[in-house]
Amino acid sequence: MNKQNLQLQNARLVDPASGLDAHLDLFVADGRIAAVGQPPAGFSADRSIDAAGLIVCPGLVDLSTRLGSIEPELGAAVSGGVTSLACPPDTKPPLDEPGLVERLVRRSETLGLARVYPIGALTQELSGQRLAEMNSLARAGCIGFSQANQSIDTQLLLRAMQYAATFGYAVRLRPQDQFLARGGVAHDGEVAARLGLTGVPVSAETVATATALLLASETGVRLHLSRLSSAAGVALVRQAKHSGMQVSCDVSIHHLHLSEMDIGYFDSNARFDPPLRASSDRDALRAAAREGLAAICSDHTPVDADGKQVPFAEALPGATGLELLLPLTLLWAEQSELPLATALARVTCDPAAILGIDAGSLRIGSPADVCVFDPAESWRVTAESLRSQGKNTPYLGYEVSGRVRMTLVGGRIVFEA
Amino acid sequence: MRNPQLNANGELTHLLSIEGLPRAVLTQILDTASSFIEVSDRDVKKVPLLRGKSVFNVFFENSTRTRTTFEIAAKRLSADVINLDVTRSSTAKGETLLDTVDNLVAMHADMFVVRHAASGAPHLIADHLRRVGRNDVHVVNAGDGRHAHPTQGLLDMYTIRHYKKEFTSLVVAVVGDILHSRVARSDINALSTLGAAEIRAVGPQTLLPTAIERMGVRVCHDLREGLRDCDVVIMLRLQNERMNGALLPSAREYFHCYGLTPAMLALARPDAIVMHPGPMNRGVEIDSDVADGPQAVILPQVTFGIAVRMAVMGILAGN
Numbered sequence: 196m197n198k199q200n201l202q203l204q205n206a207r208l209v210d211p212a213s214g215l216d217a218h219l220d221l222f223v224a225d226g227r228i229a230a231v232g233q234p235p236a237g238f239s240a241d242r243s244i245d246a247a248g249l250i251v252c253p254g255l256v257d258l259s260t261r262l263g264s265i266e267p268e269l270g271a272a273v274s275g276g277v278t279s280l281a282c283p284p285d286t287k288p289p290l291d292e293p294g295l296v297e298r299l300v301r302r303s304e305t306l307g308l309a310r311v312y313p314i315g316a317l318t319q320e321l322s323g324q325r326l327a328e329m330n331s332l333a334r335a336g337c338i339g340f341s342q343a344n345q346s347i348d349t350q351l352l353l354r355a356m357q358y359a360a361t362f363g364y365a366v367r368l369r370p371q372d373q374f375l376a377r378g379g380v381a382h383d384g385e386v387a388a389r390l391g392l393t394g395v396p397v398s399a400e401t402v403a404t405a406t407a408l409l410l411a412s413e414t415g416v417r418l419h420l421s422r423l424s425s426a427a428g429v430a431l432v433r434q435a436k437h438s439g440m441q442v443s444c445d446v447s448i449h450h451l452h453l454s455e456m457d458i459g460y461f462d463s464n465a466r467f468d469p470p471l472r473a474s475s476d477r478d479a480l481r482a483a484a485r486e487g488l489a490a491i492c493s494d495h496t497p498v499d500a501d502g503k504q505v506p507f508a509e510a511l512p513g514a515t516g517l518e519l520l521l522p523l524t525l526l527w528a529e530q531s532e533l534p535l536a537t538a539l540a541r542v543t544c545d546p547a548a549i550l551g552i553d554a555g556s557l558r559i560g561s562p563a564d565v566c567v568f569d570p571a572e573s574w575r576v577t578a579e580s581l582r583s584q585g586k587n588t589p590y591l592g593y594e595v596s597g598r599v600r601m602t603l604v605g606g607r608i609v610f611e612a
Numbered sequence: 613m614r615n616p617q618l619n620a621n622g623e624l625t626h627l628l629s630i631e632g633l634p635r636a637v638l639t640q641i642l643d644t645a646s647s648f649i650e651v652s653d654r655d656v657k658k659v660p661l662l663r664g665k666s667v668f669n670v671f672f673e674n675s676t677r678t679r680t681t682f683e684i685a686a687k688r689l690s691a692d693v694i695n696l697d698v699t700r701s702s703t704a705k706g707e708t709l710l711d712t713v714d715n716l717v718a719m720h721a722d723m724f725v726v727r728h729a730a731s732g733a734p735h736l737i738a739d740h741l742r743r744v745g746r747n748d749v750h751v752v753n754a755g756d757g758r759h760a761h762p763t764q765g766l767l768d769m770y771t772i773r774h775y776k777k778e779f780t781s782l783v784v785a786v787v788g789d790i791l792h793s794r795v796a797r798s799d800i801n802a803l804s805t806l807g808a809a810e811i812r813a814v815g816p817q818t819l820l821p822t823a824i825e826r827m828g829v830r831v832c833h834d835l836r837e838g839l840r841d842c843d844v845v846i847m848l849r850l851q852n853e854r855m856n857g858a859l860l861p862s863a864r865e866y867f868h869c870y871g872l873t874p875a876m877l878a879l880a881r882p883d884a885i886v887m888h889p890g891p892m893n894r895g896v897e898i899d900s901d902v903a904d905g906p907q908a909v910i911l912p913q914v915t916f917g918i919a920v921r922m923a924v925m926g927i928l929a930g931n
Contacts, residue, residue, distance in 0.1 A: 281896075296724070299731060329641045374667055383822045383823075384822060384823045384826075385823040385826040387821065387822070387823075388821035388824050388826065388827060389631065389797070389826075389827060390731055390732065390759055391731040391756075391757050391758030391759030391794060391797055392731055392732075392757075392758075392759075393758075394821070394822055396822070406691070460616055460735050460739075461731070461732030461735045461736065462733070501708070504708070504710055504736070505708065505709065505728070505730075505736070506709070506728065506730030506731065506732050506733040506736055506756075506757075507731065507732045507736075508730050508731060508732075508757070
């Protein structure tokens with residue numbers, strides 16, 4: 196697949212970064228966005244694509260994708276319109292060695308599907324004991340550092356932030372106090388009480404969030420808080436931003452739609468970390484995403500059947516998400532009566548800005564990472580319809596709207612349906 | 613989502629939890645149990661309801677009393693009973709729960725009586741049987757984690773109905789470690805379905821689940837307030853491991869604040885009954901004078917338990 200000159204015709208072009216939402220043609224040349232509306236001088240299309248009835252938007256940027264097997268998951272990414280993704284460091288082995296990071300980057304570049312941005316381990320082996328070689332990891336391709344879901348004591352966290360701030364690296368934390376969350380598998384609320392499940396209190400998130408915010412403001416590190424789950428958690432971030440702090444956060448697409456009630460009768464597909472919380476929390480996460488306080492991530496976590504066909508508390512947390520990110524974002528937009536450009540900003544230009552990467556926009560000169568989808572086409576979520584090896588989702592059997600028809604990465608057609 | 617315990621006709625095919633069961637189903641079980649009470653008084657203590665059927669007691673967690681009463685109940689229904697102590701066999705060899713179930717189904721089990729340390733394990737088994745098309749195999753939850761112990765809940769309701777005749781005027785206090793108690797959850801669900809006037813959850817904050825009030829109970833941290841003018845007192849067992857200082861400072865202090873003594877019981881109605889799912893910790897949650905006193909109905913609970921378990925198995929086998 197060489198870099199072709201492409202013309203996408205008759206589509207509705209939505210570019211959240213510029214607020215553009217209009218019926219215009221898009222021209223791609225040399226792997227980049229060449230023009231919008233009128234062709235650039237001397238342009239001749241190798242291929243013209245009739246996209247009537249379809250929407251053309253920037254390829255989605257996902258803040259948190261666990262890859263498992265690289266090839267099928269990157270295939271799943273582009274079939275879901277995701278063209279850039281950040282990979283948290285809790286791979287096996289964890290991303291604490293420059294060699295591992297280089298290999299991941301090279302492997303993904305060879306595949307030529309979605310672009311992979313590794314997040315390095317903040318501490319060696321993510322053990323929370325010794326700082327990882329952040330500078331070497333950054334040179335190998337890491338664009339930020341994180342403890343993934345592992346805990347770290349506050350003294351080492353302070354040191355890690357100081358060290359990261361020295362070089363201007365971003366630190367990402369999934370805020371959860373290990374002591375308050377100990378043994379917990381579900382939101383410490385009504386459903387956990389009824390089903391006899393050990394609860395994770397909201398304070399596990401707020402205590403860790405407050406700690407991270409205080410230490411970040413002391414060190415001046417660029418902080419991103421991943422996968423907030425509670426109303427009180429996003430309220431702390433909102434407050435910090437109002438006081439002028441440079442902090443960003445995201446929520447998972449699942450937490451935007453689901454609540455503790457979706458555990459139903461111990462559905463292990465609804466086991467998440469952090470847990471699905473009360474519906475009032477979900478409403479607050481929706482408000483945070485609506486106002487632009489929080490970006491949206493897929494929190495893609497493929498888990499095989501063995502990891503889910505066990506009692507709820509023993510099940511591995513997480514859900515497959517890459518192929519549901521777009522449909523569920525569209526569903527949220529529809530339910531919340533949001534302009535499409537606003538909703539898509541949360542999965543394109545906003546996460547790109549958080550990651551500091553040149554992606555998520557259809558600006559002239561930008562890399563031609565493009566998603567073309569049919570907003571009206573509905574499809575049923577089944578094990579067969581998902582390309583990811585992870586078939587674990589609470590949405591199994593559900594009908595969703597929004598089907599990706601074509602994905603471009605750097606001007607190359609990497610997916611077409 | 614249909615309650616996974618009921619078939620399309622609303623009949624009971626598994627007993628996994630009291631939650632969500634219609635009042636009519638609970639009443640049917642209690643009425644059927646009544647008819648089985650006299651079987652236990654006969655010379656030949658058997659009815660042929662489950663003749664030719666195999667009941668597998670699959671206990672992933674140790675239990676003597678519950679397993680024995682299920683075994684007696686199944687035998688009185690003329691079933692073949694196979695006891696598996698899974699804690700010491702397959703799981704120790706790394707077999708998964710559902711692999712164990714598949715193997716037992718291949719041995720032509722008709723009914724599983726399951727106890728498991730994880731909340732929801734019997735639901736998982738029932739769901740698995742549905743997916744593999746074995747709707748003819750029934751599951752009875754004999755206690756899963758902190759979630760449910762429905763036959764205990766039902767035998768508690770049988771006991772209450774036996775002594776109090778009806779539920780709608782009753783004030784019931786459930787006292788103790790509700791956080792870790794599957795019995796408490798089943799009792800609370802059963803009492804609210806049967807229309808008890810007031811259900812009180814009594815204990816220190818560390819032993820009550822967050823949001824317990826959403827189960828329709830009145831929370832009392834003071835034992836006196838919890839017991840005042842109540843008709844039924846259900847004391848819960850306090851596990852030894854709860855007294856290690858993380859949730860309670862000591863057994864002594866617990867008894868001082870929440871132990872049921874004759875003086876405390878005097879706050880309840882004079883005809884109040886005292887229940888306990890057993891085994892009791894005398895001097896921890898209950899004073900011997902109360903446990904052996906005229907208001908205790910703890911041993912009748914055990915007797916009724918056999919009839920209730922016969923009723924559950926008999927009804928399941930017919931659906």
